Structures are given as structure tokens and as C-alpha cells.
Amino acid sequence: MEDKFDCIIVGAGVAGLAAAMTLARQNMKFLLIERGEFPGSKNVSGGVLWGTDLHRLVPEYWKEDAGWERYIQHRRLTFMDEQSAFSIDFKSSHFQEPPYTGVVVLRSRFDRWLAEKVQEAIDASDYAMDSFIATDILVEDLVHDEHGQVVGIRAGEEEFHAHCVILAEGVNNLLTRKAGLQEAYVPADHMLTGVKEIIRFDQAVLEDRFQLHGNSGMSNEFIGYATNGVEGGGFLYTNRDTISIGLVLGLKDLREKNQKPYDILNHFKTHPAIADMIRGGEVVEYSAHVVSSGDNRVMPKKLSKGGLMVCGEAANLLLNAGKAIQGMDYAMRSGILAAEQAVASKASGDFGESAMKGYEKALNDSYIMKDIRNFQDAVHLLHDPVMTSKMPNLICDFGRNFFSIKNQPTKKSRAMLHDSIQKHASYWDLLKLGARGAKAL
Ligand SMILES: Cc1cc2nc3c(=O)[nH]c(=O)nc-3n(C[C@H](O)[C@H](O)[C@H](O)COP(=O)(O)OP(=O)(O)OC[C@H]3O[C@@H](n4cnc5c(N)ncnc54)[C@H](O)[C@@H]3O)c2cc1C
Structure with missing residues (x-):
């Protein structure tokens, strides 16, 4: 040399x-x-590589059947309580055209x-x-x-x-x-730990279960019950013949609540909505890695x-x-x-x-620092305890009432919402959240 x-x-x-x-x-x-x-x-990731820079580095990478797993065509954000899952779901054939909006990678x-x-x-x-x-x-x-x-x-x-x-x-x-x-010392409340499992399926079973075709894939993020009261969230991404499922959890909150990441992941996997998605799969890999919180103070x-x-x-x-x-x-x-x-x-x-x-x-x-600066309020809001339990519980409670049809007079939706707010939070909570949300988003 x-x-x-x-x-x-x-x-x-x-x-x-x-x-x-x-x-x-x-x-x-x-x-x-x-x-x-x-x-x-040495690298762990959930992981969707978003954006189109990969095409800049390896032009038309999608013509190769290597490196990446599936492109994201279907996105879902799920709020969870103990028994229910309320999702915002978006699927579009627009996402089928390369360069893709994101690709899942291992x-x-x-x-x-x-x-x-x-x-x-x-x-x-x-x-x-x-x-x-x-x-x-x-x-x-x-x-x-x-x-x-x-x-x-x-x-x-x-x-x-x-x-x-x-x-x-x-x-x-x-x-x-x-x-x-x-600084040599970074406070634990600005760091998260990520835990992830890879679960293998027969490819045809995976594709049927998640309604995939060709190399299309799905990403699903979770807020609420997934983390068992600890600050953070969950994710599930489809690979070729496996799924990546995992959590990112606040280190300080984990310590204060004396919980272990792997126990929380097991708890997440027993939720009825998740259990249905992973049934019959075989865990083939487990990994853990520290991840930043995205708080620009660190x-x-x-x-x-x-x-x-x-x-x-x-x-x-x-x-x-x-x-x-x-x-x-x-x-x-x-x-x-x-x-x-x-x-x-x-x-x-x-x-x-x-x-x-x-x-x-x-x-x-670049877009990186513009986004990091613009969305700091959203980062803080996401890590607020109200987002860990109160909001997902309220949303799921409302969903349960809204989607139940009984042989009795049906309440107006606003009355159902009022009931759910009374049960799980307060109008004051919502007002504060609304004000912070408006600023954050
Ligand atoms: C559970 C989990 C899920 C995630 N999900 C997503 C996701 O869906 N989408 C997304 O965009 N991001 C996700 N991330 C974040 C993403 O993984 C990281 O932001 C990304 O890996 C950072 O890339 P990097 O190249 O900076 O660092 P890394 O990928 O960590 O690479 C650093 C490399 O440097 C090497 N190295 C370190 N020190 C030395 C040394 N002294 N000498 C020689 N080599 C060294 C390491 O071995 C490693 O290979 C996730 C992270 C975790 C933990």
C-alpha cells in the first residue's frame, strides 16, 4: 500500500x-x-431504505435481483391497545414504478x-x-x-x-x-435500543398473508400497546421470504420501568393482530442495537x-x-x-x-437538516407519554364502538368520541396535544 x-x-x-x-x-x-x-x-436495521439515492449510487439497481428485498407499495400506521388495532392504511400502484419510494433491506x-x-x-x-x-x-x-x-x-x-x-x-x-x-457522555434519555427478530415463512404463505405480488412489500409502524408502556414504537417489514419485526425503546424509560426489551418484544408478538400475522413463522435471527432518538440536542x-x-x-x-x-x-x-x-x-x-x-x-x-430542524417538535411529541398509552387507547376504544353494530340504537360518532375521551384522557389532554400536533406537523 x-x-x-x-x-x-x-x-x-x-x-x-x-x-x-x-x-x-x-x-x-x-x-x-x-x-x-x-x-x-455488525449492522442491524429494521429496515426500509427510503428515498432514491440508492439509484444515484447503483443506477437502476432494481434490475438486479440482489441486495434489496422488496419495494414498499403498502404502508400502514397502527394504534394499538391490548386487544385492538386501528390502522391508517395506504396502498398505491404509484409506488410500483422505479425509482421506488423505499426498499426493504437486510x-x-x-x-x-x-x-x-x-x-x-x-x-x-x-x-x-x-x-x-x-x-x-x-x-x-x-x-x-x-x-x-x-x-x-x-x-x-x-x-x-x-x-x-x-x-x-x-x-x-x-x-x-x-x-x-x-460530549463524551450522551444522556440515556436521548438514546433508544432497537430489538429485532427475523421470522421465516414459506414465500407463498408470506405473499398471500400480506397481499404481496412480485417484489412488492409492506411497512407497518405501531404506536401504543406494542411497547408495553415504555416510550418508543414497533415495526414490521416484509422481506423476500421473511419479515423483520421489532421495537425501538427509550433506554431511560426501560431502566426506570425495569423492563427488558426482549420481554416487551414477546409481549408485542402475542397481540391478536400480530399473532395473526406471524403464525407459523420460524424465528431465524435476533439482534439488538442502540439507535439515536433523533433529538438534535444530542x-x-x-x-x-x-x-x-x-x-x-x-x-x-x-x-x-x-x-x-x-x-x-x-x-x-x-x-x-x-x-x-x-x-x-x-x-x-x-x-x-x-x-x-x-x-x-x-x-x-440538504433535506436532512431541513427535516431534522422542522420536525423536532414531532420527535418530542412522539416520545411524550400521552402517545405511548392514552392516545392509542382512546383511538382503539373509539374504533371498537364505531365498528360495533348492535341490536340497539346507535350513538352518534361525536357522542362515541366523547365517551372515549372521558374514559382514556381529557379534553385538556386533547387540547394540549392538538396545539402541539399543529405546531409539530
Ligand atoms: C432496530 C433498528 C431499526 C431501524 N430501522 C430503520 C429503518 O427502517 N430505516 C432507516 O432508514 N433506518 C433504520 N434504523 C437506523 C439505521 O440502521 C441507521 O441510521 C444506519 O444504519 C446508520 O448508518 P451508518 O452507516 O451511519 O452507521 P452503521 O450502519 O452503524 O455503520 C457503521 C459501521 O462502522 C463500523 N465501525 C464502527 N466503529 C469502527 C471503528 N472504530 N473501526 C472500524 N469500523 C468501525 C461498524 O462496524 C459499522 O459497520 C434502524 C436502526 C435500528 C437499530
């Missing part, structure tokens, strides 16, 4: 691979380092496939013999020059040098903290310094405002933006602090 790279990327998750693909296409000499045995081996398969695509791009570049994807290597520290500018990384006894480093190390961002860009104060840029979940780029978890698309776009800055810096010969700020500016101007 020659000793100086244009760029070193730490972490071959979505952000690191997106940065690597962008660099390879722009004829940059780079080193991508991953601590796992292969890209994807990270161990997806990241590996994307890494193969990056290798193909390296092989086609001027640096086919000088750019590398290196696995099974843990980056332990950054190397600085005498002016404090980052000029490389250290792994064990070895140092590798570069004009700049992109940190794409994910939520457990130890190097970002070492670089002084984030974002690193800065996402760059001389010779260094931070992207993906290492930069806490994540949003869950109730509609979907967006982490992978943010990782992908921020990785592309960081790589584009590295290319621009190579052209100008300037990798200093103000040049690296170009990346932060691009991120700020």
Missing part, C-alpha cells in the same frame, strides 16, 4: 459505503476500513452487496491497485499533525495517512468523541474540523417523527456529501477547517 490516501473512511455501513462509491467514481485514492469480518456483519446482505459494487467501481477507476476496502480492522484513534489537523488513523501498531478522514462509524461514535466534536456540536468530516449516525443524523425511521437515507446522503467535499478539497488542495465546513454547509442546505 502506498502511504498517503486522498481519503480514509472509517466504517463500511451505509454512510461509509456511499462515501466510498462517490470517491471511487470520482477517481479518488481511498481506504475504507471496517472492523467487522465483512461489511454488514443489512448483512445489503451492505455486502453494496461493498461489491464499490469494489467494481474501484476496479474501473485509475486507482484500481491503490484504493482498498479493508475488513477486520478496528480503527482506534485519529492521527493529527502539529497544527491539530487530522492526517490519518491508527489501528493497532499501524498508522495510515490521508489528506482527510471521513468518520462513518455509526451511533457508537467513539472516534467522533475522541476528536472533541461531541447532535455533535460540529460535524467537521481540519481534515475530518463526520457523517451518518455518527453525526446523530436520524429522524423518527411517527411516519418512518429515517437513518439509512440520511447516512447515504451525508456520506455522498462528505465524499463530494473531499473531491472538491483535492481539486483546491485545501483540506483545512474552513474547507471541511463546506460539508457542514451542504448538509445544512
Whole structure:
């Protein structure tokens, strides 16, 4: 290996691979380092990759029967109480046309496939013999020059040098903290833990049960009973012949309520609506991973310094405002933006602090930071206890009355709603929620 790279990327998750693909296409000499045995081996995701950036990285990826599982054609948001499920359901043939609005991925398969695509791009570049994807290597520290500018990384006894480093190390961002860009201590109330199972079915059974055809798929998010009173939510996504089912749960709330994620997942799976969906399936994988809450109070104060840029979940780029978890698309776009800055810096010969700020500016101007800023109120609202139980209970109670037909006079819907409000919340709760909701959405 020659000793100086244009760029070193730490972490071959979505952000690191997106940065690597962008660099390879722009004829940059780079080193991508991953601590796992292969890209994807350490990665957990629910996971729908939203948006169309994948098409930017691997044009017409849908023509390949690899990497991704199913495109999202059917979306559902479900409020749950103990026995009922009240859903907002949307299915559209508009979503059948590529580039799709989102594709379900299994990270161990997806990241590996994307890494193969990056290798193909390296092989086609001027640096086919000088750019590398290196696995099974843990980056332990950054190397600085005498002016404090980052000029490389250290792994064990070895140092590798570069004009700049992109940190794409994910939520457990130890190097970002070492670089002084984030507080060493992040409070637990801003972090969640994700638990997920993969359940296998006969493919025909899965397709019949979820009304899928070809590669169409469904995403379902859950609010209420799913989390057994703990802050958070549930999800279910259809893969080729498996489903991903899981929860994201507030770490602080879990600790305070003395509950265990796996017990809550089992409890979720016994709900009548879920039990019907997973009947006959075989659990083939279980995983757990920390995930950011999307609260921008825990974002690193800065996402760059001389010779260094931070992207993906290492930069806490994540949003869950109730509609979907967006982490992978943010990782992908921020990785592309960081790589584009590295290319621009190579052209100008300037990798200093103000040049690296170009990346932060691009991120700020992108949909990522616009959405994170715009939907902070929604993030806080979703984590409010009223959303964990009172609202889902009220909605399900109303649904139960509304959809029951009895041999007796039927109440007007507004009277039913009044009864449900009296039973599960108060008009004051609703007023506060309405005011916050109007601001948030
Ligand atoms: C249960 C769950 C469900 C989720 N569902 C969704 C979803 O449906 N949609 C969505 O968009 N997002 C979802 N997310 C969030 C999404 O998974 C993350 O936002 C995304 O993976 C972030 O990508 P990344 O590349 O920044 O980090 P990661 O994917 O975490 O990748 C970081 C990589 O860096 C490597 N690494 C770390 N430190 C070092 C080091 N020192 N040296 C070398 N390598 C290192 C790691 O091994 C890893 O491969 C979910 C997360 C969880 C936990």
C-alpha cells in the first residue's frame, strides 16, 4: 500500500459505503476500513431504505435481483391497545414504478452487496491497485499533525495517512468523541435500543398473508400497546421470504420501568393482530442495537474540523417523527456529501477547517437538516407519554364502538368520541396535544 490516501473512511455501513462509491467514481485514492469480518456483519436495521439515492449510487439497481428485498407499495400506521388495532392504511400502484419510494433491506446482505459494487467501481477507476476496502480492522484513534489537523488513523501498531478522514462509524461514535466534536457522555434519555427478530415463512404463505405480488412489500409502524408502556414504537417489514419485526425503546424509560426489551418484544408478538400475522413463522435471527432518538440536542456540536468530516449516525443524523425511521437515507446522503467535499478539497488542495465546513454547509442546505430542524417538535411529541398509552387507547376504544353494530340504537360518532375521551384522557389532554400536533406537523 502506498502511504498517503486522498481519503480514509472509517466504517463500511451505509454512510461509509456511499462515501466510498462517490470517491471511487470520482477517481479518488481511498481506504475504507471496517472492523467487522465483512461489511454488514455488525449492522442491524429494521429496515426500509427510503428515498432514491440508492439509484444515484447503483443506477437502476432494481434490475438486479440482489441486495434489496422488496419495494414498499403498502404502508400502514397502527394504534394499538391490548386487544385492538386501528390502522391508517395506504396502498398505491404509484409506488410500483422505479425509482421506488423505499426498499426493504437486510443489512448483512445489503451492505455486502453494496461493498461489491464499490469494489467494481474501484476496479474501473485509475486507482484500481491503490484504493482498498479493508475488513477486520478496528480503527482506534485519529492521527493529527502539529497544527491539530487530522492526517490519518491508527489501528493497532499501524498508522495510515490521508489528506482527510471521513468518520462513518455509526451511533457508537467513539472516534467522533475522541476528536472533541461531541460530549463524551450522551444522556440515556436521548438514546433508544432497537430489538429485532427475523421470522421465516414459506414465500407463498408470506405473499398471500400480506397481499404481496412480485417484489412488492409492506411497512407497518405501531404506536401504543406494542411497547408495553415504555416510550418508543414497533415495526414490521416484509422481506423476500421473511419479515423483520421489532421495537425501538427509550433506554431511560426501560431502566426506570425495569423492563427488558426482549420481554416487551414477546409481549408485542402475542397481540391478536400480530399473532395473526406471524403464525407459523420460524424465528431465524435476533439482534439488538442502540439507535439515536433523533433529538438534535444530542447532535455533535460540529460535524467537521481540519481534515475530518463526520457523517451518518455518527453525526446523530436520524429522524423518527411517527411516519418512518429515517437513518439509512440520511447516512447515504451525508456520506455522498462528505465524499463530494473531499473531491472538491483535492481539486483546491485545501483540506483545512474552513474547507471541511463546506460539508457542514451542504448538509445544512440538504433535506436532512431541513427535516431534522422542522420536525423536532414531532420527535418530542412522539416520545411524550400521552402517545405511548392514552392516545392509542382512546383511538382503539373509539374504533371498537364505531365498528360495533348492535341490536340497539346507535350513538352518534361525536357522542362515541366523547365517551372515549372521558374514559382514556381529557379534553385538556386533547387540547394540549392538538396545539402541539399543529405546531409539530
Ligand atoms: C432496530 C433498528 C431499526 C431501524 N430501522 C430503520 C429503518 O427502517 N430505516 C432507516 O432508514 N433506518 C433504520 N434504523 C437506523 C439505521 O440502521 C441507521 O441510521 C444506519 O444504519 C446508520 O448508518 P451508518 O452507516 O451511519 O452507521 P452503521 O450502519 O452503524 O455503520 C457503521 C459501521 O462502522 C463500523 N465501525 C464502527 N466503529 C469502527 C471503528 N472504530 N473501526 C472500524 N469500523 C468501525 C461498524 O462496524 C459499522 O459497520 C434502524 C436502526 C435500528 C437499530
